[in-house]
Amino acid sequence: MSSAATPATDPDHLWSVTEHLEDILATVHPLEPIELQLLDAQGCVLVEDVTVPLSLPPFDNSSMDGYAVRVADIAGASEEFPAVLTVVGDVAAGQAEQVQVGPGEAARIMTGAPLPPGAEAVVPVEWTDGGLGEGPVSGMRARSASPEGATGQVAVHRAAEARAHVRAKGSDVKAGDRALAAGTILGPPQIALLAAIGRASVRVRPRPRVVVLSTGSELIPPGGELATGQIYDSNSFALTAAARDAGAIAYRVGAVADDAETLRSTIDDQLVRADLVVTTGGVSVGAYDVVKEALESVGDEDEEGAGIEFRKLAMQPGKPQGFGTIGPDHIPLLALPGNPVSSYVSFEIFVRPAIRTLMGLTDVHRPTVTATLDAPKALTSPAGRRQYLRGSYAEGRVTPVGGAGSHLVAALAQADALIVIPEGVESAEPGTEVEVVLLG
Amino acid sequence: MSSAATPATDPDHLWSVTEHLEDILATVHPLEPIELQLLDAQGCVLVEDVTVPLSLPPFDNSSMDGYAVRVADIAGASEEFPAVLTVVGDVAAGQAEQVQVGPGEAARIMTGAPLPPGAEAVVPVEWTDGGLGEGPVSGMRARSASPEGATGQVAVHRAAEARAHVRAKGSDVKAGDRALAAGTILGPPQIALLAAIGRASVRVRPRPRVVVLSTGSELIPPGGELATGQIYDSNSFALTAAARDAGAIAYRVGAVADDAETLRSTIDDQLVRADLVVTTGGVSVGAYDVVKEALESVGDEDEEGAGIEFRKLAMQPGKPQGFGTIGPDHIPLLALPGNPVSSYVSFEIFVRPAIRTLMGLTDVHRPTVTATLDAPKALTSPAGRRQYLRGSYAEGRVTPVGGAGSHLVAALAQADALIVIPEGVESAEPGTEVEVVLLG
Numbered sequence: 001m002s003s004a005a006t007p008a009t010d011p012d013h014l015w016s017v018t019e020h021l022e023d024i025l026a027t028v029h030p031l032e033p034i035e036l037q038l039l040d041a042q043g044c045v046l047v048e049d050v051t052v053p054l055s056l057p058p059f060d061n062s063s064m065d066g067y068a069v070r071v072a073d074i075a076g077a078s079e080e081f082p083a084v085l086t087v088v089g090d091v092a093a094g095q096a097e098q099v100q101v102g103p104g105e106a107a108r109i110m111t112g113a114p115l116p117p118g119a120e121a122v123v124p125v126e127w128t129d130g131g132l133g134e135g136p137v138s139g140m141r142a143r144s145a146s147p148e149g150a151t152g153q154v155a156v157h158r159a160a161e162a163r164a165h166v167r168a169k170g171s172d173v174k175a176g177d178r179a180l181a182a183g184t185i186l187g188p189p190q191i192a193l194l195a196a197i198g199r200a201s202v203r204v205r206p207r208p209r210v211v212v213l214s215t216g217s218e219l220i221p222p223g224g225e226l227a228t229g230q231i232y233d234s235n236s237f238a239l240t241a242a243a244r245d246a247g248a249i250a251y252r253v254g255a256v257a258d259d260a261e262t263l264r265s266t267i268d269d270q271l272v273r274a275d276l277v278v279t280t281g282g283v284s285v286g287a288y289d290v291v292k293e294a295l296e297s298v299g300d301e302d303e304e305g306a307g308i309e310f311r312k313l314a315m316q317p318g319k320p321q322g323f324g325t326i327g328p329d330h331i332p333l334l335a336l337p338g339n340p341v342s343s344y345v346s347f348e349i350f351v352r353p354a355i356r357t358l359m360g361l362t363d364v365h366r367p368t369v370t371a372t373l374d375a376p377k378a379l380t381s382p383a384g385r386r387q388y389l390r391g392s393y394a395e396g397r398v399t400p401v402g403g404a405g406s407h408l409v410a411a412l413a414q415a416d417a418l419i420v421i422p423e424g425v426e427s428a429e430p431g432t433e434v435e436v437v438l439l440g
Numbered sequence: 441m442s443s444a445a446t447p448a449t450d451p452d453h454l455w456s457v458t459e460h461l462e463d464i465l466a467t468v469h470p471l472e473p474i475e476l477q478l479l480d481a482q483g484c485v486l487v488e489d490v491t492v493p494l495s496l497p498p499f500d501n502s503s504m505d506g507y508a509v510r511v512a513d514i515a516g517a518s519e520e521f522p523a524v525l526t527v528v529g530d531v532a533a534g535q536a537e538q539v540q541v542g543p544g545e546a547a548r549i550m551t552g553a554p555l556p557p558g559a560e561a562v563v564p565v566e567w568t569d570g571g572l573g574e575g576p577v578s579g580m581r582a583r584s585a586s587p588e589g590a591t592g593q594v595a596v597h598r599a600a601e602a603r604a605h606v607r608a609k610g611s612d613v614k615a616g617d618r619a620l621a622a623g624t625i626l627g628p629p630q631i632a633l634l635a636a637i638g639r640a641s642v643r644v645r646p647r648p649r650v651v652v653l654s655t656g657s658e659l660i661p662p663g664g665e666l667a668t669g670q671i672y673d674s675n676s677f678a679l680t681a682a683a684r685d686a687g688a689i690a691y692r693v694g695a696v697a698d699d700a701e702t703l704r705s706t707i708d709d710q711l712v713r714a715d716l717v718v719t720t721g722g723v724s725v726g727a728y729d730v731v732k733e734a735l736e737s738v739g740d741e742d743e744e745g746a747g748i749e750f751r752k753l754a755m756q757p758g759k760p761q762g763f764g765t766i767g768p769d770h771i772p773l774l775a776l777p778g779n780p781v782s783s784y785v786s787f788e789i790f791v792r793p794a795i796r797t798l799m800g801l802t803d804v805h806r807p808t809v810t811a812t813l814d815a816p817k818a819l820t821s822p823a824g825r826r827q828y829l830r831g832s833y834a835e836g837r838v839t840p841v842g843g844a845g846s847h848l849v850a851a852l853a854q855a856d857a858l859i860v861i862p863e864g865v866e867s868a869e870p871g872t873e874v875e876v877v878l879l880g
Contacts, residue, residue, distance in 0.1 A: 011579065012578050038662065038677055039680055039681060039692065042681050052850075054666070056850070057671065058666060058670075059668070065724055065727075065729075092657065092727075093657060093669070093698070094656060094657030094658030094670060094697075095657065095669065096668075096669075110729075111724060111779075112778070112779075114669045125725055125726075126725070138451045139724075139725030140725055140726055140727040141727065142700075142727055142729070142733045143727040143728055149727055172848050172849060172850050172851075179853070180853065187880055188678050188679070188681040189678065189784065189852045189853045190853045191677050191678055192674045192675070192677065192681075192780055192849050193674070193849050193853040194677075195674035195677040195678065196672055196674035196780060196849045197662075197672070198663065198664075198666070199662055199663070200663030201663070217533060217534030218533035218534030218552060221640065222634070222635045222637075222638045222639055223640030223641070224638075227536075229499065229533070229534055229554045230534060231497065231552070231636075232636055233635065234635035234636035237479060237631050237634075237635040238629065238631055238632030241631045242628035245482075257534075258533070260582075260584060285578065285579030286550040286551060286579075287530065287581065287582055287586075288530075288532045288533070288550050288582075289505075289550075289582070293585075338552070344629065409612060409632050409636045410492075410496070410612050410619065410633055411612075412632060413619070413630045413632065439629075
């Protein structure tokens, strides 16, 4: 999108939500991959196929605590007529010394320990007398307290087939298999697999760094004392939280006064740590709309794709919007309107998909469902505008919360959905089906 | 739960998953609330009702960029016969100086700026000539470039009723209203509201600090070189990631060798930063099961509720489990089995609800749905055990992924659901309905 290439010469032209979103997503590209430590890569998108370097398990091993035996030695064994074997030692997981199991012999073996040479199967300790010379036992005595358990004799009460209770080398994954495909989102189970195959770090798209700043000389930080005409800055808090919720590393710069030079230099300062800049306020038709004033002319006309374009959208709330790229690295910037509900809805519709595109995700939008409208009267919407009303969704039904006013932040806090009234619809009757965007 | 009060004298007794979970949730209590800065409280549970200290908006203000006027002055105005008013100044948001609007006068006003004394309504700038003496305009000239816009005359082309484009003081919330109820989870919209009413910090239950350690002399960290009989530690990575996913601040301690004394002193060292300790491995019936060995005797028999109890559960995977409290502060500790799939399933079924209970959430479990089993053959399950099989869920149908082996971490990484085969069921036929736990 370049204001030089496709100038929006008519300031009253209304762009559709779809057009604006398409322009944004055509400009924002997935971030360059970096190598991250496994736990730092949680929630990130893998950028390459990961191949298994070694088979898992890497060796035949026991799936039980018991005795490693030769099958012929225990054929026909029963509690009445047990097979009595000589215990030649312990095989514990991670133990260095090797034990060899010969005819008439057994090695006491722990879950996960390698099947020792000579042994063909494992009998669980519960199928034996545990070396105590009495009936079946329910477990082994601790090695530290009873070292003699690794010696003496054991009576085995049941036969077992070859490979019984043995996990074969490579039965989980084999060397050369593809463990995970490029594009996989790394959650706990994927991190489990990567660790299991020995990967300490992986190549992923990093979380985008999003700089959030609000503008307005009337804004003071929460906790302060309000003078006449002042209000608390809520947008920079809300959008920082929303950016984190979308998966970003978000920096809240806070509120900047309505002065174009201050705003421009604040943004310039922040570009070093930004993959995306989000501003609120100052984008409409007022005489103090400094975001528009400061950024409208940043585009280098000789440079394709640089510059911020301000538009009116066929959208309510959220009519005035700015978008483009800024600085020598062409960092994407979204300039949202300043009303709290307008900025929040704009974030959900435009910024969240941009963040998720930067992350390399393919599913960048909130889920939408069709729901039955549960309302005391028809919802009205201005002709030719796509309206987003706050709603509460449950089990296929949606109820409007609060009114259409873009300053109704109290109602927003009770909503968990946006009710979409399309451009061509001026009234949605109770009981009809409406499109609903599910938040959170 | 106290092993002194209700001793599990029969080591072979099988406890149900439900009994074990109930015992855990009866012992784990929500953390004591603390005051957190707004953005640090994201995702936390509010512990008190928050009352609105001041009405929002705090003053009557303009919802448009336009002119603040007296209604009588613009009665009957049209583009052909405009009402021409004297512009007495600008009213910008956050501006200190007051402007008074008298008969025949108008003040240029910006969105969010207080309605000046004398004015009764706002006409949008698009309903005027913007002071340029020509036709209707689409916006104001920037104050910085054209300061004369705050003076001169403006022609208004349409009448407006009293209060038109004015947001009334208190129309969003009124002082004394309840903004948010105790128990609310703080997402971006709730943070927006708290900031808007001036709250810089709130009283919430903090995120629990969860210490994760795996045990096993065979474990080496990913990235290292495997010697014979060694495998990579995956549990400490998987469960740290899973704890973060559940909302915790998780610390990965890593793998501890199978030595009871080392393990006990490692755990003791970590208690200072733990609201919950999770261990993996060493809980079964083997001679080297050091978690059991190190923790079985930590309970002070004179002290109600102290001590770790080890149980066999009617569960697959996940049969051996330990649970109790440890140290002078009675920190809850869950000792999970060491097989990667066992530990992950145990985390989902027992640890995640414990973490969410510590956070003060009431909805602590993963959502479950009923789904049609899509499988080439019947799924079998041992009698009297609740089995959790890995599955892939979509649109009301679930397909098993991989086999029942508890070491199949590769299959786990492809799953997004757990298929539950209840205790009383030994075979689930394709096409029948099964219970499914949705992960993630």
